[in-house]
Amino acid sequence: MISFQRVSKRYAEGHDALREVSFDIAKDDLVFLTGHSGAGKSTLMRLIMLMDRATRGKVLVDGVDLATVGKRGIPGHRRNIGVVFQNHQLLFDRPVFDNVALPLVIGGYDYREVGRRVRAALDKVGLLSKERAMPLTLSGGEQQRVGIARAVVCRPRILLADEPTGNLDPELSAEIMRLFEDFNQVGVTVLIASHDLALISRLRHRILTLKEGRLVNGGVA
Ligand SMILES: Nc1ncnc2c1ncn2[C@@H]1O[C@H](COP(=O)(O)OP(=O)(O)OP(=O)(O)O)[C@@H](O)[C@H]1O
Secondary structure: OEEEEEEEEEOOOOOEEEEEEEEEEOOOOEEEEEEOOOOOHHHHHHHHOOOOOOOEEEEEEOOEEHHHOOHHHHHHHHOOEEEEEOOOOOOOOOOHHHHHHHHHHHOOOOHHHHHHHHHHHHHHOOOHHHOOOOHHHOOHHHHHHHHHHHHHOOOOOEEEEEOOOOOOOHHHHHHHHHHHHHHHHOOOEEEEEOOOHHHHHHOOOEEEEEEOOEEEEOOOO
16 A cells, blocks of 8 residues: 655755665555654655655555656545644644544535534544534543544545654553554554554554664565
8 A cells, every 4th residue: 555665865955864765564554653753754654645755766655656646636645645643733723523524624525424424533533522622621632533533534545643642641542542453444554653662562563663764674675
């Protein structure tokens, strides 16, 4: 589903954020991405989302070489990818429902379909009773689940999460990871960047480790 073939990324001022990175993630995989701060985790995810382009090498998503996707193809590409951030990036002046509905409203869905899909997504993350709540009245773990509901509301085939448990205690972090496992069970490809080695090594999924832009573990030999 996601394939990196000797991918390098050099930023304009000459810093090599990724060096010759190669790996394959299959459709039914849940994979963790780890490494020190600045190792290149966010850069790798940005390339998958086409927020940035590789300097060398090939990135393929669902068989499509992203170098062949032009500017106009980017929104269509991103519709297949749900993204979860550490700091949720919620709209704090809007209730939970509106936050989750946002991608559908932007996508031009009619209001009945929006309602149906938002409730289905909130149900999956266990927040159906909170649709009218304001984000600030929710706990950190609940806010993160709103972020996950928003990421899955368009039914993406790929879910990317950048430090999704960064602000949460161990118990809530484990709960959030279980949610990602649930989505993976129903066929969503999941890639999670995390510093939390203690947590991710317990979960027995493949771990890709970056060190100074190089993949040092979990990739292709
Ligand atoms: N837009 C940019 N322009 C120039 N350099 C960048 C840019 N984005 C990231 N970098 C650099 O590339 C390297 C990799 O950054 P990246 O954010 O991918 O690391 P990371 O592993 O996600 O780190 P963290 O865990 O701290 O988020 C860092 O040295 C960073 O300073």
